[in-house]
Amino acid sequence: MKNxxxxxxxxxxMTEQIDWDSVYKSELPRIYNFFLYKVxxxxxxxxxxxxxxxxxWKLRFRYQTKIASISTWLFGIARNVLxxxxxxxxxxxxRLATTPRCEELLLSIDIEKxxxxxxxxxxxxxxxxxxxxxxxxxxxxxYGAGLTNRExxxxxxLSESNVGSILYRTVDKIRTRLEEHHxx
Amino acid sequence: xxxxxxxQLQEMPDPEFANNLHRKLxxxxxxxxxxxxVSGYNxxxxxxxxxxxxxxxxxxxSIMAISPVRAFVSExxxxxxxxxxxxxxxxxxxxxxxxxxEIIEAQVMPLSDAxxxxxxxxxxxxxxxxxxxxxxxxxxxxxxDEAGPFAxxxxxxxxxxxxxxxxxxxxxxxxxxxxxxxxxxEVLLDANHxxxxxxxxxxxxxxxxxxxxxxxxxxxxxxLAYDLRGVxxxxxxxxxxxxxx
Numbered sequence: 001m002k003n004x005x006x007x008x009x010x011x012x013x014m015t016e017q018i019d020w021d022s023v024y025k026s027e028l029p030r031i032y033n034f035f036l037y038k039v040x041x042x043x044x045x046x047x048x049x050x051x052x053x054x055x056x057w058k059l060r061f062r063y064q065t066k067i068a069s070i071s072t073w074l075f076g077i078a079r080n081v082l083x084x085x086x087x088x089x090x091x092x093x094x095r096l097a098t099t100p101r102c103e104e105l106l107l108s109i110d111i112e113k114x115x116x117x118x119x120x121x122x123x124x125x126x127x128x129x130x131x132x133x134x135x136x137x138x139x140x141x142x143y144g145a146g147l148t149n150r151e152x153x154x155x156x157x158l159s160e161s162n163v164g165s166i167l168y169r170t171v172d173k174i175r176t177r178l179e180e181h182h183x184x
Numbered sequence: 185x186x187x188x189x190x191x192q193l194q195e196m197p198d199p200e201f202a203n204n205l206h207r208k209l210x211x212x213x214x215x216x217x218x219x220x221x222v223s224g225y226n227x228x229x230x231x232x233x234x235x236x237x238x239x240x241x242x243x244x245x246s247i248m249a250i251s252p253v254r255a256f257v258s259e260x261x262x263x264x265x266x267x268x269x270x271x272x273x274x275x276x277x278x279x280x281x282x283x284x285x286e287i288i289e290a291q292v293m294p295l296s297d298a299x300x301x302x303x304x305x306x307x308x309x310x311x312x313x314x315x316x317x318x319x320x321x322x323x324x325x326x327x328x329d330e331a332g333p334f335a336x337x338x339x340x341x342x343x344x345x346x347x348x349x350x351x352x353x354x355x356x357x358x359x360x361x362x363x364x365x366x367x368x369x370e371v372l373l374d375a376n377h378x379x380x381x382x383x384x385x386x387x388x389x390x391x392x393x394x395x396x397x398x399x400x401x402x403x404x405x406x407x408l409a410y411d412l413r414g415v416x417x418x419x420x421x422x423x424x425x426x427x428x429x
Binding site: 156 | 194198296
């Protein structure tokens with residue numbers, strides 16, 4: 001997941017047949033993790049992922065390789081789905097108030113190390129959800145979806161260097177907040 | 185930059201969820217839906233807009249060609265204001281059209297792609313009030329055969345406090361427009377360009393003309409029709425002026 005295959009990301013010719021099953025398999029974890037990082041909730045992430053793919057599958061005959069890579073196209077749809085969802089359901093307040101359900105990951109709560117790791121994850125999720133929208137977006141695309149700065153730049157219409165510098169500052173901010181939390 | 189800790193929240197989707205979704209996609213969409221393109225953005229609103237426009241086109245054609253359709257219209261006066269064609273009526277012939285309408289949805293793409301795809305050079309406003317943010321990732325465009333009567337058209341939207349508040353439509357299709365009586369006003373943008381300010385619009389739910397707070401400003405430039413929609417009359421005029429050469 002950290003370095004997902006880029007085979008499907010390269011532009012193809014208009015005449016080349018696209019294997020949509022392969023697209024599904026390679027892009028599903030990326031889209032899902034993008035949403036997971038954005039909303040901090042598995043059920044929401046699954047709902048939003050399903051909506052994104054359903055919409056993409058309806059539209060796939062309109063996909064044009066000359067305009068965007070499949071990844072850029074899919075993440076464009078995903079970001080629209082999220083925007084719609086936040087706007088329509090007025091989810092923002094709810095989202096920020098949501099406690100990440102990371103406790104579900106705890107299979108052996110008697111192991112101290114697991115608990116500590118779990119608490120760190122929860123704290124990290126909380127910090128992510130408190131970030132400004134744009135920073136949160138870039139973190140989700142970079143570390144959730146595993147996209148490169150260049151791919152993120154295409155999706156967000158920011159320059160690649162701008163993406164890099166925003167990410168650098170944001171990672172630094174997150175690390176500082178985590179350290180502050182540890183010191184308490 | 186040590187950022188490895190940020191990957192720790194990644195996880196694989198639940199296999200059951202992944203399999204179910206895969207199955208559902210295969211069942212529901214074994215054949216691409218050629219007739220309906222979902223824009224992915226404000227679907228309900230755009231559907232309504234598109235339906236209204238489709239009604240408008242069909243009704244105009246019908247009025248010209250089919251005499252029974254004329255009977256549906258209680259009063260029609262064709263008018264030309266600032267060089268633009270309007271059909272002024274208390275009724276709304278589109279709502280009486282008996283046939284099926286086809287919904288044509290836009291392609292949605294980032295600003296740079298949309299401007300590259302649109303076949304004409306357009307003048308985007310340079311004077312947008314502070315606080316408004318152009319939705320650069322979701323420019324809507326109708327081009328090619330699939331866009332049918334709407335080709336070639338491009339639409340932009342600006343958000344204020346996360347709500348769509350201002351939109352601009354540019355098209356080479358100026359087929360006229362159906363408007364309510366006393367809803368227009370001619371506005372001089374500069375010595376060479378005049379525009380038409382239109383108040384309100386047709387409420388498809390209540391089946392009445394609503395002269396609510398919405399304004400539209402329409403003008404022509406380089407054989408393209410510009411249509412700006414917002415809530416502040418003076419603001420629209422200033423924005424329109426900033427598009428002029």
